[in-house]
Amino acid sequence: MHLKGKGKLLLIAAALLLLPAGLAACGKSSSSSAGAGNKAYTPKKLTVEFVPSSNAGTIEAKAKPLEGLLKKELGIPVTVSVSTDYNTIVEAMGSKKVDVGFLPPDAYVLAHKQYGDKVLLQAQRYGVSEPDDKTTKKLVNYYRSQILVRKDSGIKSIKDLKGKKIAVQDTTSTAGWIYPAVEMLKHGVNINKSGIQTVTVKGHDQGVLSVYNKNTDAAFVFQGARKLVMNDEKDVMSKVVPIYTTAKIPNDTITVRGDMSSKWQKKIATAFKNIAKTKKGHAIISSVYSHEGYVDSKDSNFDIIRQYDKQAKQLDK
Structure with missing residues (x-):
């Protein structure tokens, strides 16, 4: 009986020694599964949405051929659609229903703040002279x-x-x-x-x-x-x-949802830049948004917008 009791104590001691290792293993397993849950998003099909600056029906028809051009560049199906307003696109991107949004600066700042969405590109347009609104020959990354x-x-x-x-x-x-x-x-x-x-x-x-x-x-x-x-x-x-x-206002953005993989961010940015350089692609982006092309962008470009947003809060005081 004495030896049996001693044997039991040895078994308990051994179990206690193994417990931390077991807990560590559990913890490792838990964090691994959390990491898997945070896996970067790789689209199997791409959804692109924008708000028209003029007649919605006409603009959507003009934008539809963009689907085929993007599919050719990216190798996956693409759907391009028109939204009613920018808030709707921001929320759709936040709920993972839309992958890519054509967002003006303020909507981008909101999307970045609320959902961590990432700006890829800024549009380039030809400048506009005053007061006759004539188009200049100079490409600029701002408007008024x-x-x-x-x-x-x-x-x-x-x-x-x-x-x-x-x-x-x-x-x-x-x-x-x-x-x-x-x-x-x-x-x-x-x-x-x-x-x-x-x-x-x-x-x-x-x-x-x-x-x-x-x-x-x-x-x-x-x-x-x-x-x-x-x-x-x-x-x-x-x-x-x-x-x-x-x-001056920073030009419109092409923004992707916050969990998009860096690989696909680069692919999408390259696709839009390439399309803008083709005759057919340029005709589409020019007619839809008066965009002439795209340049790489970064979040700090929109700090001026954040300043205006702070000032806008004074309107309600």
């Missing part, structure tokens, strides 16, 4: 926002916008809300408190038309937006004029 009014409205400055009706884009639109609203505030006019009524419209062409048709007194649009409606309204340039042009 304008506040438009009817020439016969009697509105000459930002201070004249008090008590007026303004057509705007959604609140994540850099040119259609953030920049002009913040710069108005710097001139002593709070768009939320100065008796101003805002009307949200879908597309910068609709902003121009709302002023042209006297449905609103003013509109926030990107510089050059009047040219979107010139085919239908030949006299738009003389009847609708800018009273204010903002500081």
Whole structure:
């Protein structure tokens, strides 16, 4: 009995000695499975989404051929679709329903903050001269926002916008809300408190038309937006004029969901740059967004947007 008892004690001691090793093994197994859960995303098919700057139906039809060009570059099926607004794309990317978003700067900053989405590229456009909106021959990585009014409205400055009706884009639109609203505030006019009524419209062409048709007194649009409606309204340039042009805004982004593998980030960036250099591809991106090509980008390029976002919070105080 004594030897049996001693044997039991030895077995217990041995078990206790083995316990830490067993727990370490369990811990290692647990962390390994967590690592597997965090595996970088490799798409089997790619979903691309954007918000049109003008007529949604027309733009979606123009963008559809991009599917085939991307499929050829990437070797996987691609779906290109139009969203109603930038918030919808940001949320869709956050919930892993969309892989690639054409996002303006403010929407990108939001997507990066909330979901860790990553900017790959910035668009290049030809510059725009003032006040005639003529296209220059210089490629730039920025654009500007304008506040438009009817020439016969009697509105000459930002201070004249008090008590007026303004057509705007959604609140994540850099040119259609953030920049002009913040710069108005710097001139002593709070768009939320100065008796101003805002009307949200879908597309910068609709902003121009709302002023042209006297449905609103003013509109926030990107510089050059009047040219979107010139085919239908030949006299738009003389009847609708800018009273204010903002500081430079970083150009639109091509952004991917935050868990995209670095390998696929590079593949997607290369694909868009290659497509932009082809005759067919350039025609698509030019007609859809006035993009002329793409250059590599980085998050710090959008610190200026974060500054404007902080200032925009003053609008509600």
